[in-house]
Amino acid sequence: MAHAIPNNDFYPKVDVLSRIGNWFSATIVSIAENNPRMRRVHTLQAMSDAQLAALGIKRDDIVHLVFRDVYYT
Template sequence: MAISTTEFHVERPTIRARFDRFFSALAGAYTAYANSRSRIGEIRALEAKSDAELKAMGIKRDQIAQYVFRDVFYV
């Protein structure tokens, strides 16, 4: 019968690493929020167009959000 043991050491992240990770996540969330807020104007402008104008652009009214965020999300 063979017996084997495995020993490994798990290092806990330092307080600085935890703060860095927290603020990095916070900055990422803020950036995503700011990017979405900047597109509200474009969404409103497209919603103000007539169906004929949207059709000329190749957009259906229910696809406006997908069109505006097409570079962020693959839908």
């Protein structure tokens, strides 16, 4: 009795340049998300308006506040 094993590709073939591009973009996103400034922005954005008011911060000014020494002079 012969056994037939189907030759199914369960993983789609992706060309090398696409894989390199995907890896590069995922790495850049990971670096950006792990930046302490971005973590601070996320922390402040998660606060309520009352909590921000207690700190003297308006929601519209969060990014300006966190990045003021880098982008805003």
